[in-house]
Amino acid sequence: MADIETDVLIVGTGPAGSATAALLSSYGVANMIVNRYRWLSNTPRAHITNQRTMEVLRDLGPEVEAEAMMHASPQELMGENVFCESLAGEEIGRMKSWGVHPLSKAEHLLSSPCFMNDLPQTFMEPILFKSACARGTQARMSTEYVSHVQDADGVTTTCHDRLSGKDFTVRSKFLVGADGGNSLVAEHLGLPLEGKMGVGGSMNILFRADLSKYVAHRPSVLYWVMQPGADVGGIGMGLVRMVRPWD
Ligand SMILES: Cc1cc2nc3c(=O)[nH]c(=O)nc-3n(C[C@H](O)[C@H](O)[C@H](O)COP(=O)(O)OP(=O)(O)OC[C@H]3O[C@@H](n4cnc5c(N)ncnc54)[C@H](O)[C@@H]3O)c2cc1C
Structure with a gap:
């Protein structure tokens, strides 16, 4: 028993x-x-929380979806995906992502009543x-x-x-x-797992600092930092990720 x-x-x-x-x-x-x-x-x-996930939250109840949206950073602040040498340095380029490009935004709006967000x-x-x-x-x-x-x-x-x-x-x-x-x-x-483990190393550093002057004019959740020689382990790029805009 x-x-x-x-x-x-x-x-x-x-x-x-x-x-x-x-x-x-x-x-x-x-x-x-x-x-x-x-x-x-x-x-x-x-x-990065997609529309399908938000539909599951809506299924749990409008109050659950509403609470998530209250804490989330909205889609408008997510999508200027920046590639740079450093946050304060040369910007190499930007790519509109996460449904902020007008064409993909239309697809998002047609796909679901729920919104992608960053939570x-x-x-x-x-x-x-x-x-x-x-x-x-x-x-x-x-x-x-x-x-x-x-x-x-x-x-x-x-x-x-x-x-x-x-x-x-x-x-x-x-x-x-x-x-x-x-x-x-x-x-x-004994369930088999597909794929290869440990393909790249990574280190995560969580910090709080007001970065508004470097990022608020190009709002994104991801800032890819590319520097010559930064090719040890990982993917050869650093990534500054927004947790809360913009600190
Ligand atoms: C450092 C880091 C950064 C990440 N960054 C991103 C990102 O930027 N974007 C993204 O989409 N995803 C990211 N991920 C991945 C994301 O966190 C996972 O995909 C997600 O958490 C998986 O959810 P899960 O519920 O399956 O498992 P998990 O969130 O891993 O939860 C597993 C749970 O099981 C519990 N547990 C484990 N073993 C036992 C046990 N023996 N007994 C009891 N409890 C146990 C743990 O305590 C935990 O509560 C990141 C992960 C890490 C570690």
């Missing part, structure tokens, strides 16, 4: 897991979500997670997925409570592995 029973156990409170939980709870399906950390994403990571993961996750919990999802933080055993009727999953140091089991009809790119659930299932 397992310690806890639910219909769906979701491992991971990232965008995939939290959205799954919010949708299941909206449809009245009992579910529980676990995250090995004590809180949600602490870095902005995923941000860092630090804002998106709490919106999805809160929607899930408010609608009935049972959430357990500091709880790590350890292993699972599947049989004809469902799944028994072992989790580790990082606060008490104790293991417990969850019996569910389904287990969702939303535990990210290095998914242990997928590994335990």
Whole structure:
């Protein structure tokens, strides 16, 4: 007999897991979500949010879409994709992107009633997670997925409570592995992953500084910095990414 029973156990409170939980709870399906950390994403990571994603948020309810739009940077501020030697240096060129070119803007407007926007993961996750919990999802933080055993009727999953140091089991009809790119659930299932890992190195630096005078006249979410010799690892370019306009 397992310690806890639910219909769906979701491992991971990232965008995939939290959205799954919010949708299941909206449809009245009992579910529980676990995250090995004590809180949600602490870095902005995923941000360019497309129209289809916004339609999913609209399906969750107009208040969910509205809250996302309240925190998002609007599409008008996204699209002057700049290539430069440095933010304060020579500009090599610009490319209109993310649907701000008039031709592509028309396609966007015809494709969906929802708008592309820039919403860092630090804002998106709490919106999805809160929607899930408010609608009935049972959430357990500091709880790590350890292993699972599947049989004809469902799944028994072992989790580790990082606060008490104790293991417990969850019996569910389904287990969702939303535990990210290095998914242990997928590994335990033996699911094959296509593609090559570690093709380029990268380092992320999060900083706050008023950059208005360098970027506000050419609003974009991405500024590609190209310098001779900057070809170690990665893609040979640096990238200054807007998290909040313009600091
Ligand atoms: C530094 C960085 C920068 C990025 N920049 C961008 C970007 O600019 N644009 C973009 O679109 N995407 C970006 N990404 C990618 C984006 O963050 C991912 O595509 C997205 O987060 C995937 O969502 P997910 O819900 O599948 O997984 P994740 O967001 O990775 O969430 C996985 C969840 O599973 C939990 N978890 C993992 N293992 C366990 C376990 N054993 N037990 C319990 N919980 C577990 C984690 O704590 C987390 O809650 C970036 C990623 C990183 C790391």
